Amino acid sequence: MKDTHLKQAGLKVTLPRMKILQILENAKEHHLSAEDVYHILSKSGEDIGLATVYRVLTQFEEAGLVIRHNFEGGHSIFELDHGHHHDHLVCVKCGHVEEFVDRVIEERQEHVARNAGYTITDHSLNIYGICGDCQKE
Amino acid sequence: MKDTHLKQAGLKVTLPRMKILQILENAKEHHLSAEDVYHILSKSGEDIGLATVYRVLTQFEEAGLVIRHNFEGGHSIFELDHGHHHDHLVCVKCGHVEEFVDRVIEERQEHVARNAGYTITDHSLNIYGICGDCQKE
DNA sequence: GTCCGTGCAAAGGATTTGCATAATC
DNA sequence: GATTATGCAAATCCTTTGCACGGAC
Numbered sequence: 660m661k662d663t664h665l666k667q668a669g670l671k672v673t674l675p676r677m678k679i680l681q682i683l684e685n686a687k688e689h690h691l692s693a694e695d696v697y698h699i700l701s702k703s704g705e706d707i708g709l710a711t712v713y714r715v716l717t718q719f720e721e722a723g724l725v726i727r728h729n730f731e732g733g734h735s736i737f738e739l740d741h742g743h744h745h746d747h748l749v750c751v752k753c754g755h756v757e758e759f760v761d762r763v764i765e766e767r768q769e770h771v772a773r774n775a776g777y778t779i780t781d782h783s784l785n786i787y788g789i790c791g792d793c794q795k796e
Numbered sequence: 797m798k799d800t801h802l803k804q805a806g807l808k809v810t811l812p813r814m815k816i817l818q819i820l821e822n823a824k825e826h827h828l829s830a831e832d833v834y835h836i837l838s839k840s841g842e843d844i845g846l847a848t849v850y851r852v853l854t855q856f857e858e859a860g861l862v863i864r865h866n867f868e869g870g871h872s873i874f875e876l877d878h879g880h881h882h883d884h885l886v887c888v889k890c891g892h893v894e895e896f897v898d899r900v901i902e903e904r905q906e907h908v909a910r911n912a913g914y915t916i917t918d919h920s921l922n923i924y925g926i927c928g929d930c931q932k933e
Numbered sequence: 934g935t936c937c938g939t940g941c942a943a944a945g946g947a948t949t950t951g952c953a954t955a956a957t958c
Numbered sequence: 959g960a961t962t963a964t965g966c967a968a969a970t971c972c973t974t975t976g977c978a979c980g981g982a983c
Contacts, residue, residue, distance in 0.1 A: 694947085847941075
């Protein structure tokens, strides 16, 4: 089934691509950096280079399989594109990421862009804060 | 007067710091990258290193004089902190940046964070799109 | 004069790319 | 077997840092 996704995306079915797709699908944390993916691969005994991880993730992004986010600090985070857009709430202490969608905010963004004469290609709303768990400490 | 700002920030008054502050205040485009500032300095005949530009901008950021934004592509943009928060509309073709504030969006963000148990430390909303001018081409 | 700031070059982290080899179709 | 992918190392981009010198107070 994973092979099907890859073929549909016009990508040859190779071991690195399947493994990486698998990781994205099964990881507890859905928001992974290229390094994260690389480490998970290493621990599984796979001998896949970091450059390949980046290449594959970029291809997946182009194919619309994953979304890439640029968080503060110049780090990129990848996650599977499940089709429904959402924004992020990022904990600056533990790095935990939560998704959210707010209909009102979405609508207002369209409104703002239209008023300014822009055609939206993308938008990113990240709220940085301290999550409940970290506040207890 | 610029010296006053610097002194208040606990920074010695030096030529690079004054020049850079001046550029931030006078530039037509209020959103400048470190490279931008560096180039403007070079063109003015000032012999100030790029490393110093970064150092000074970082100090200004710590002193609360400027705000640093991380836009897509891992580039940082600096702008004077005039005290009123705002979000950004970025043209992906020409790089033009516009500011906007939407009371409704601000309120909803607070709401979302509170519901999730987060204490907001910061947030960034960037809408990427194609500006009116670029659409004509 | 002391201490902080600067310039330069070198280091750093994240990501990309060139090239020969290895895998898919 | 032709074409595309991979691995490795080197290259790149943006940013930071180490160190000796020069300037501010």
